């Protein structure tokens with residue numbers, strides 16, 4: 649429970665997709681158990697760096713395997729706590745994870761490319777979407793980000809598209825590898841927060857300090 653009700657102060661956040669960003673997509677299949685969850689190469693280190701910005705890091709993911717009856721909600725929860733714990737061990741803490749578990753033909757309001765999960769997270773954590781980024785690997789992530797008024801960042805060697813064409817990638821910030829992700833994320837946040845090039849993350853004892861004034865966010 650939040651003791652002070654809704655805070656009026658809002659700040660930026662880092663949203664990210666799950667499959668194809670945190671873990672590898674499985675070719676034509678879902679991640680149905682923890683043993684099938686393989687982290688993307690270098691992503692744990694990249695997210696540790698990103699978490700040093702001390703902004704909320706929130707996962708927004710479609711998991712229609714639940715709605716299709718292939719994945720029990722309890723198993724999805726188990727997989728979620730497993731990767732959350734694995735990331736914690738590497739020094740990055742996710743603020744929250746939001747899933748749409750509907751099937752596409754349910755026509756729900758929360759399945760990406762619709763922005764409802766982003767809007768829900770923004771309301772829950774007092775996030776200013778216009779100052780936030782959404783790291784994704786698919787056109788549906790970009791569309792959800794744009795529909796919510798936040799800034800898309802593409803990540804991954806294997807960007808995916810429902811239409812087959814990659815024209816939509818043009819003009820978007822792209823990090824092809826996890827090594828590039830931190831800098832691309834910082835640049836995009838800087839642009840979204842209208843910070844000058846002069847503002848760079850300071851390194852004190854090897855630790856990048858918060859680029860943007862950290863805000864206290866209620867933890868779920």
Ligand SMILES: [Mg+2]
Nearest residue numbers: 665667668785
């Ligand atoms: Mg994806």
Ligand SMILES: [Zn+2]
Nearest residue numbers: 748756758759
């Ligand atoms: Zn949904």
